[in-house]
Amino acid sequence: MTRDEARENFSAAFDGELGDARADFDALLREDAELREEYEEFAQLLRETQSLALDEDRPEADGAPTPDLLAGVQKKLRVRSGGRFYRDRFSEGAARGLSVPMLLAAVMLLVLVGLFVALNWTTVIDPPSPRPASASPGQAR
Amino acid sequence: MPDGYEDKLIERLQRRDEAAFNELVRLYQAKVFHLVFRMLGDRAEAEDLAQEVFITVFKSIDGFRGDSKLSTWLYRVATNHCKNRLKYLGRRARGQKQAFDELSERDAVESATMQTSALIPRPDEAVEGKQIEHIVQRALATLDEEHRELIVLRDLENLSYEDIQRITGLPEGTVKSRLHRARLALKAAVEALSGEKKPT
Numbered sequence: 493m494t495r496d497e498a499r500e501n502f503s504a505a506f507d508g509e510l511g512d513a514r515a516d517f518d519a520l521l522r523e524d525a526e527l528r529e530e531y532e533e534f535a536q537l538l539r540e541t542q543s544l545a546l547d548e549d550r551p552e553a554d555g556a557p558t559p560d561l562l563a564g565v566q567k568k569l570r571v572r573s574g575g576r577f578y579r580d581r582f583s584e585g586a587a588r589g590l591s592v593p594m595l596l597a598a599v600m601l602l603v604l605v606g607l608f609v610a611l612n613w614t615t616v617i618d619p620p621s622p623r624p625a626s627a628s629p630g631q632a633r
Numbered sequence: 634m635p636d637g638y639e640d641k642l643i644e645r646l647q648r649r650d651e652a653a654f655n656e657l658v659r660l661y662q663a664k665v666f667h668l669v670f671r672m673l674g675d676r677a678e679a680e681d682l683a684q685e686v687f688i689t690v691f692k693s694i695d696g697f698r699g700d701s702k703l704s705t706w707l708y709r710v711a712t713n714h715c716k717n718r719l720k721y722l723g724r725r726a727r728g729q730k731q732a733f734d735e736l737s738e739r740d741a742v743e744s745a746t747m748q749t750s751a752l753i754p755r756p757d758e759a760v761e762g763k764q765i766e767h768i769v770q771r772a773l774a775t776l777d778e779e780h781r782e783l784i785v786l787r788d789l790e791n792l793s794y795e796d797i798q799r800i801t802g803l804p805e806g807t808v809k810s811r812l813h814r815a816r817l818a819l820k821a822a823v824e825a826l827s828g829e830k831k832p833t
């Protein structure tokens with residue numbers, strides 16, 4: 493392997509794709525300090541570049557997290573489909589857990605149940621019955 | 634991802650199930666945004682374009698035949714969008730430059746550099762650890778779109794050569810040789826940029 497051939501193989505060597513030629517490549521690098529330094533610079537840049545890859549524990553390149561795209565996508569789809577898709581706010585919130593309409597419905601249900609219970613509670617209480625008149629002594633006999 | 638989940642998701646997407654589409658967006662939005670951001674180098678443009686990618690997916694999911702992974706197909710849609718947007722931005726930038734050339738020389742020079750300098754924090758604004766990242770991102774922006782695409786797919790998205798072949802439609806030999814040229818171009822661009830402020 494010549495120096496130029498080795499240079500052409502820098503990428504393949506970095507990616508571990510050299511196969512049988514790897515031994516020749518490594519031998520040439522051991523003999524040629526200048527070429528070795530060239531390869532090290534090349535590999536260092538690729539390592540630095542690869543360190544910028546997406547990592548769930550790492551924020552985006554400009555320091556801000558990935559934006560939530562869903563609302564924008566839904567809006568564009570609704571407008572462009574003439575309202576055929578995502579035509580109401582219920583469908584937009586379908587996968588977001590408890591949406592505002594769902595919470596509102598739950599509160600209304602609770603209020604209705606409360607009213608029902610309260611009304612039943614008042615109807616079960618009988619009004620006080622009038623006190624029976626005391627029996628006259630004559631009747632007692 | 635559980636076995637069979639992707640097939641079921643695709644089936645639901647093809648029925649135009651809105652909840653399935655919400656799932657898809659949440660599942661892949663970080664990957665798609667990251668890819669597009671690295672290709673375009675502009676956050677606002679990337680956000681808009683990433684949305685367009687999902688809209689294209691929604692509209693053309695019937696055309697997905699399942700001969701590759703859904704994520705690979707998404708990447709293909711995203712890279713095609715990026716190439717189109719880069720062409721559009723290039724045309725627009727050339728148009729702007731032409732207009733600026735009619736201004737005074739000083740104003741024209743300042744305006745022509747405005748577009749890229751606005752995207753990159755000045756060195757005094759960037760912390761030390763971020764300098765390499767900014768230089769690489771700036772260097773990426775100087776590469777032609779074919780080179781940039783391969784660097785982003787291989788070195789930033791960590792995709793295999795096979796996936797890259799499926800996304801770009803290029804044969805293996807072309808992917809490897811073009812990637813090598815792209816990396817050399819990136820190295821030259823980084824060296825040119827870091828000549829001003831070389832990170833240690």
